Amino acid sequence: MNKLTKRQKEIILLLSKSDDPTSSEWIAKELGISDRTVRNEIKLLQRDIVSSFGLSIKAVRGKGYQLKILDSKKLNEHSLKGVERTNNFDNQNHRVTYILTRLLLAKDFVKLESFLDEMFVSMSTIKNDLKLVRKILKKYNLRLTNRPHYGSKVEGDEYMKRLCLSNSLPIGNQESIILDQTLNFVNETLFLKIKEILIKKVNQFKVEISDISLENLATHIAIACKRIKEGFLIESLCQNKNIPLSEALEN
Template sequence: MISNRQKQILWLLQKSDGPLNAKAIGERLGISDRTVREEIRQIQQKSDELGVKLKVLRGKGYLLEKVDYRRLLQLEENGLFAEQEERVKYILKRLLLEKEYIRLEDLEADMYVSKSTLHTDLKKVRKILKKYDLTLANRPHYGTKVEGGEFRKRLCLADSIFGWQNKPGQQNTPFNQDLFQKVKQILIRAISKYRIRFSDIELQNLATHITLACKRIEDGFTIEPLPFHFKEPYTFERKVAKEITGEVEKISGIPFPPAEMDYILVHLLGTKLISKHIARQVSDEIDDIVNAIFRKLKIQFHWDFSNDKEFRNGLTLHLQTSLNRMKYKMNIRNPLLNEMKTKFPIAFEGAVAAGECIEAVIHKKVNEDEISYLAIHIAIALERMRKKKRVLVVCETGVGSAKILSYQLENNLQMRSKLWTRSAITISLIMICHGWI
């Protein structure tokens, strides 16, 4: 068997006029140098089966020396860029990473697709770019190019291409893997020093953005002043951002200008930066949103959380970071999205209603990943509410009938509770039977 990635590497080497090194291949395919070398090692093990021979030229890279074109053609027909998702990823990578215009004819030749197929794919590319306020511009005799700010381009790169679609724990980045790991260690030291609480996903995402910043600066794509103003000084967060960028400069040798430091600050604001150093007042905006959510959940679902201080505090703390992500269009992936939708549909439905309250205030669309995080808070609050319920069984036919009914109720409620939690519900039953009163 040969993977789609290995097919793409062979395809690149076949089209190249000379040798390609691991870095050049990795940049075209959006994978690390280390991943390229590992894939090529596996190709070499299957070289006889594939009818190819790879030659390693020291200091130059890899050269496809022997080729069975009939077998390579079969590989292309059996899945290379056969799926639109793969083609759209490739087009986005080419457009966002290139400095110059790209001719559509080159894209057609690269992916072995027709003009009509490419135009269909470009419609989807434009739709993705629009989410980040980016446009696709065409210039006669030159080609196509993405237009928009570097800040938006980086968000699109990270969200649409680099690693965000992978499962938690997988690290598939298009840049130097060694630098990526060093950046993670810098973040871990900062977390420990300032006693900040980060989730694994937030750590992975922030490390990805910082390493992406290094690559873009190195390639000559410096970020412009951010298209918005911070309403607060964020003294603590700026201190952390300055320390992190200082450490990154030391290990990478790449200078971070002030705008790049603001870029890191924005991503810190998009995480739950909880520390003993922060004691920020809740804004009126967040307080209004929380109150609106409580009212809507009570009216629409008859859930009265007015006395649930834990839910209010958790929701307030969550909104302090999620509102920043929504305002700055910083998407975050929730690995529990599908589980929340299928196993906790009622909580998810409530979260959709809560999202409408947020949209009414900030005038920004709340995506499903953010909604699923809200659903987690609602599901926990519902569980607390369910555990407080007591059941009153009124039966006039005797104690035996009442006991049967109570056991049926208890079993039914405990079965339902498995939709919300693995722990069992303790039900208090009071039986009022005929002749007791």
């Protein structure tokens, strides 16, 4: 069976974002390629590939191209199941959270090209999202450095990285992100065990704590366990501008 190239995946993604026809000129601008290249790629897709993925691309005169999902079952058998419009990466907040988390958890540089395959979005979208990522990092005195041929890496204090990581997760939705296997955030068994222990101790000592604060605390502990295991240690908390634990837990 024919496989899709990275560019073809990007074209299908852009087509999937609208129920209306999308012009080749707009796709070309988004991907930074020529209009002719877009039309040639779509011809190849129409002729040899998309039908095997349960898709079709129809040319609409004077308007552009329109993507149709013909067979969801066939689509779900392939890596293109993310094309469906329920994809979280259609939402910029979800993308920024994903990029930020990936960069903070990475042991080394991360190439921007890797986000194209993981998130199924265009490079122009990634670059726009990185502007927001940098703003968030700046609040924690962290910086995103770029190295040619290597990628991007978050640099700064380890404590601030952990604080940024835990505080950047959406309130009330941390567990779903932490257990997301695509991020390899923390070991699922470990995280659930931490929550179980915390709940048991809270009940035992009749501690008043909200569900959100409890989940935040479990998040901090899980992050600490992962970072310590990977060799990222906090040498001295007193050097971290005396940020109180209450601030960390309040998100």
